Amino acid sequence: MTHNIYLDNNATTPMDPAVFEAMRPYFVEMYGNAASRSHSFGWDAEKAVETARQHIADLLGCGPKEIVFTSGATESDNIAIKGAVEMLAKKGRHVITAVTEHKAVLDTCKYLESTGRADVTYLEVDKFGRVSVEQVAAAMRDDTILVTLMAANNEIGTIHPVAEIGALCRERGIWFHSDATQAIGKLPFDVDALKVDIASLSGHKIYGPKGVGALYVRRRNPRVRLTPVIHGGGHERGMRSGTLNVPGIVGLGEACRLAKERLAIDTEHCRGLRDRFEQKILGALDHVALNGHPEHRLPNTANLSFAFVEGESMIMGIPGVAVSSGSACTSASLEPSYVLRALGVGDDMAHSSIRFSMGRFTTEAEVDEAAVEVIGAVQRLREMSPLYELALEGVDLSTIEWDAAEKH
Amino acid sequence: MAYSDKVLDHYNNPRNVGKLDNADKTVGTGIVGAPECGDVMKLQIKVSDDGVIEDAKFKTFGCGSAIASSSLATEWVKGKTVEQALEIRNTDIVEELSLPPVKIHCSVLAEDAIRAALSDYRSKQGTPGAALTDAPAPSGSEG
Numbered sequence: 001m002t003h004n005i006y007l008d009n010n011a012t013t014p015m016d017p018a019v020f021e022a023m024r025p026y027f028v029e030m031y032g033n034a035a036s037r038s039h040s041f042g043w044d045a046e047k048a049v050e051t052a053r054q055h056i057a058d059l060l061g062c063g064p065k066e067i068v069f070t071s072g073a074t075e076s077d078n079i080a081i082k083g084a085v086e087m088l089a090k091k092g093r094h095v096i097t098a099v100t101e102h103k104a105v106l107d108t109c110k111y112l113e114s115t116g117r118a119d120v121t122y123l124e125v126d127k128f129g130r131v132s133v134e135q136v137a138a139a140m141r142d143d144t145i146l147v148t149l150m151a152a153n154n155e156i157g158t159i160h161p162v163a164e165i166g167a168l169c170r171e172r173g174i175w176f177h178s179d180a181t182q183a184i185g186k187l188p189f190d191v192d193a194l195k196v197d198i199a200s201l202s203g204h205k206i207y208g209p210k211g212v213g214a215l216y217v218r219r220r221n222p223r224v225r226l227t228p229v230i231h232g233g234g235h236e237r238g239m240r241s242g243t244l245n246v247p248g249i250v251g252l253g254e255a256c257r258l259a260k261e262r263l264a265i266d267t268e269h270c271r272g273l274r275d276r277f278e279q280k281i282l283g284a285l286d287h288v289a290l291n292g293h294p295e296h297r298l299p300n301t302a303n304l305s306f307a308f309v310e311g312e313s314m315i316m317g318i319p320g321v322a323v324s325s326g327s328a329c330t331s332a333s334l335e336p337s338y339v340l341r342a343l344g345v346g347d348d349m350a351h352s353s354i355r356f357s358m359g360r361f362t363t364e365a366e367v368d369e370a371a372v373e374v375i376g377a378v379q380r381l382r383e384m385s386p387l388y389e390l391a392l393e394g395v396d397l398s399t400i401e402w403d404a405a406e407k408h
Numbered sequence: 409m410a411y412s413d414k415v416l417d418h419y420n421n422p423r424n425v426g427k428l429d430n431a432d433k434t435v436g437t438g439i440v441g442a443p444e445c446g447d448v449m450k451l452q453i454k455v456s457d458d459g460v461i462e463d464a465k466f467k468t469f470g471c472g473s474a475i476a477s478s479s480l481a482t483e484w485v486k487g488k489t490v491e492q493a494l495e496i497r498n499t500d501i502v503e504e505l506s507l508p509p510v511k512i513h514c515s516v517l518a519e520d521a522i523r524a525a526l527s528d529y530r531s532k533q534g535t536p537g538a539a540l541t542d543a544p545a546p547s548g549s550e551g
Contacts, residue, residue: 310446312471316411316419327446327471336446348443384425384475386450386467387443402442 052253083226157301208255436529
């Protein structure tokens with residue numbers, strides 16, 4: 001099955017050729033270890049790493065010494081949460097997060113709970129997937145040491161009120177970590193404006209390489225120190241030991257340089273395509289629901305539920321378009337998306353959801369073709385859907401006592 | 409996930425999509441599954457005077473394997489007697505469509521749908537001891 005149109009940029013992005021070109025010399029020719037102080041191989045590598053660090057700092061509005069390189073956002077989230085909980089163990093043990101966070105955050109929190117090292121409050125979200133600053137304030141306790149909330153959600157694109165939550169945390173003297181993986185390159189993300197103390201980001205979501213990411217760790221007001229997860233040679237101010245992935249870091253740096261330079265262009269490009277796509281779909285089909293916030297939403301993301309049509313069969317019906325679904329059937333778990341469930345979207349609509357995420361390299365022609373395919377597939381599948389038939393007959397599906405087979 | 413050629417064929421060219429008149433006493437209707445589970449199958453049979461299934465139709469909300477399983481089920485029941493149709497097992501469907509373990513529930517549902525349709529037909533005919541399955545047809549459906 002060949003997918004020609006890639007609308008899954010929230011899963012990963014194609015690497016920008018400029019990023020690839022920037023990385024190229026650092027594999028075969030300039031292979032030095034950035035920690036080697038005794039020869040030019042090492043100095044060249046270190047110089048490249050420091051240039052990259054500066055590019056990332058420029059994007060986030062911070063100092064280069066506040067950037068720690070990691071293997072990606074999952075590792076960044078682990079260091080941020082485990083590192084803060086351990087570092088502040090004498091001060092408190094309470095962490096606040098939300099039910100729609102990425103598994104890298106949720107599973108880390110659950111691990112800390114299960115080992116008795118933290119109490120965690122998982123905030124519920126509203127029907128658009130948002131938490132409010134009031135909710136965060138109400139959850140704070142005397143022993144709260146960390147609030148960890150993503151800037152924007154990967155599945156639905158909903159953006160939390162990060163600046164307000166940052167201001168609250170600063171006022172209360174509580175560290176604020178934000179997983180900015182999806183926000184970077186799609187929204188302005190200035191750590192001072194947002195009052196974020198720790199932030200995670202990943203290379204491959206911003207047209208950079210996989211296997212590299214970064215953690216922003218504030219150095220003053222407040223000075224954040226994190227107990228390392230990986231011990232070793234004391235690289236990265238002791239917060240993340242391990243020989244630096246020089247080509248990856250160079251790629252991440254170049255990706256961040258481009259993200260800063262192109263932020264307005266990329267944002268408008270994606271928003272234009274996303275809105276065009278949504279209008280085409282909503283103009284041609286009824287019973288389509290938007291999952292996520294209509295306004296406070298990533299400009300590239302459209303998560304739509306096509307009622308009466310199951311997500312995996314939808315994906316089969318648009319073989320030329322690469323997308324992802326919140327349906328259980330695309331995962332091994334057979335559980336529909338926990339993010340959509342948290343919004344109160346019924347399981348039936350979660351099974352009917354498809355995420356379309358545009359990117360820098362998506363074209364108008366691709367979006368138009370994808371819309372035609374989607375509309376055709378939905379119409380065809382509704383023709384063979386018993387639920388659509390019942391709905392057309394005026395039967396309220398919620399009144400039916402379904403034979404929820406015990407095999408499920 | 410890679411689909412077998414047979415699943416793709418049934419998905420792309422589903423056999424016997426449609427509906428039969430449920431008011432007809434020779435028609436049996438089975439609806440199984442639930443929207444919350446991501447699968448609902450409706451399978452209908454029309455039985456001739458001599459007890460042979462002369463027509464079958466389906467509609468399915470579900471993944472490609474669920475659509476293929478129900479499409480195959482309609483193909484298989486046609487021309488069979490009620491008793492013969494009852495002998496169709498989900499494992500036969502798994503084998504025919506090369507369903508992976510994670511999709512076996514689709515075949516189970518298809519077998520349930522066949523049984524539910526046959527059960528409905530028998531109860532309409534007033535056949536004693538008609539209940540073939542524990543699962544009643546969902547109330548509120550099909551008037």
